[in-house]
Amino acid sequence: MNDKNAHPTTNGIDLEFDRDHLWHPYTSMKAPLPVYPVVNADGVYIELETGERLIDGMSSWWSVIHGYNNPSINDAIQQQLSQMSHVMFGGLTHRPAVELAKKLVDMTPKGLDKVFLADSGSVSVEVALKMAIQYQLGKGYKNRNKFITLKHGYHGDTFGAMAVCDPKNSMHSLYDGMLPQNIFVDAPTSKPDQQFDPSDLEPLKQAIELQGSEIAALILEPIVQGAGGMRFYHSEFLAGAKAICDASGILLIADEIATGFGRTGKLFACEHANITPDIMCLGKALTGGYMTLAATLCTDKVAQGISDCDAGVLMHGPTFMGNPLACAAANASLALLQKGEWLQQVTQIEKLMKRELAKAADLNSVQEVRVLGAIGVIEMKKAVDVGEIQKAFVKNGIWVRPFGKLVYIMPQYIITEEQLQFLCTKLIQVLSEQKG
Numbered sequence: 001m002n003d004k005n006a007h008p009t010t011n012g013i014d015l016e017f018d019r020d021h022l023w024h025p026y027t028s029m030k031a032p033l034p035v036y037p038v039v040n041a042d043g044v045y046i047e048l049e050t051g052e053r054l055i056d057g058m059s060s061w062w063s064v065i066h067g068y069n070n071p072s073i074n075d076a077i078q079q080q081l082s083q084m085s086h087v088m089f090g091g092l093t094h095r096p097a098v099e100l101a102k103k104l105v106d107m108t109p110k111g112l113d114k115v116f117l118a119d120s121g122s123v124s125v126e127v128a129l130k131m132a133i134q135y136q137l138g139k140g141y142k143n144r145n146k147f148i149t150l151k152h153g154y155h156g157d158t159f160g161a162m163a164v165c166d167p168k169n170s171m172h173s174l175y176d177g178m179l180p181q182n183i184f185v186d187a188p189t190s191k192p193d194q195q196f197d198p199s200d201l202e203p204l205k206q207a208i209e210l211q212g213s214e215i216a217a218l219i220l221e222p223i224v225q226g227a228g229g230m231r232f233y234h235s236e237f238l239a240g241a242k243a244i245c246d247a248s249g250i251l252l253i254a255d256e257i258a259t260g261f262g263r264t265g266k267l268f269a270c271e272h273a274n275i276t277p278d279i280m281c282l283g284k285a286l287t288g289g290y291m292t293l294a295a296t297l298c299t300d301k302v303a304q305g306i307s308d309c310d311a312g313v314l315m316h317g318p319t320f321m322g323n324p325l326a327c328a329a330a331n332a333s334l335a336l337l338q339k340g341e342w343l344q345q346v347t348q349i350e351k352l353m354k355r356e357l358a359k360a361a362d363l364n365s366v367q368e369v370r371v372l373g374a375i376g377v378i379e380m381k382k383a384v385d386v387g388e389i390q391k392a393f394v395k396n397g398i399w400v401r402p403f404g405k406l407v408y409i410m411p412q413y414i415i416t417e418e419q420l421q422f423l424c425t426k427l428i429q430v431l432s433e434q435k436g
């Protein structure tokens, strides 16, 4: 082990054991980057065992929107814990699940009336893909079992989900022969604040003309392509794609796992185009970032189609489906959203980030700065050294985790103007001090 990869040990959290035995996301067991030991998280602060308090710029990957250690979500979980933490969902039901389904039907675009509760975003995508295939079977289409999707997309890490992720980013080459072959079209290039270029829809149109009879559904991330490149695109593309799908019997699956619950400035990104997708996936911020829970919603039409296929049922049922604790957390988080403050918070965050992050555009190392809702992206000309830059961020009191060329923040909705100012200033300061 060379010095660069040597990890500090602290008395409490056994970092040596962590390094030797514990996988972290997308890491090597041979030469893992250092991880920072956290002992506490409260509001927008993450506290390290080594004493630093960091302002969270990541919302723990889009999920913690109301702050860590949120009193009302804490209360809801504690109350649920004293009643029951879990019961199987086969043949049983409970108030937290029913309340959650009511809220989701109520909040999501009109027409999404049927709710499947899943354990993670990736699983909710698997469920959506199954729904689409079973729907087409129910309609008598045995060959409609492929998916069409956009390049630069990200939909999760399980096999079905991975098969609709960008083939390069998710390294499809590693799993040759194991991945179903889907259809990838160029992602739109018109940005939200530009004039829409209708030729953005051509690749999709052409592919569907050619292979439409084999396609069950189009799956995409509405308006913001997240982990596949943090790209923003025009709402008219989304509206146009929906119309093309409708005209050719192809379902539209909107993966709102990252964009859902206010992040883009609308409660759901589909609202930018005023569409109701046939199927919608939700996750990440669903529980306010407290625990894993996801949902796949569909329209009555889709549900009827599924029930008409030979199986007669939707073939999925996770052990921890509808976990009451997770539902209770989600209900409390959604209740906070329903108060409506998120809109003003996200609008303020967008305004401040537009002003402050624009300053990064002056740096030689920066390719482009873009902001949409509570998402701020600084695209660098070259990939950053994550280990090095992470160290500098921590030293400066902020938690930001870039990938590749993308340095981005998606603050919690509750962040104050002062805290956000600090986050943006330190972020740009660190970038300006980077070598190369």
Ligand SMILES: *Cc1c(COP(=O)(O)O)cnc(C)c1O
Pocket (backbone or CB within 6 Å): 120, 121, 122, 123, 125, 154, 155, 156, 157, 221, 226, 227, 255, 256, 257, 258, 259, 283, 284
């Ligand atoms: C994170 C994410 C997923 C996967 O969710 P997990 O909970 O990590 O399985 C799927 N789609 C999108 C758009 C995501 O951002």
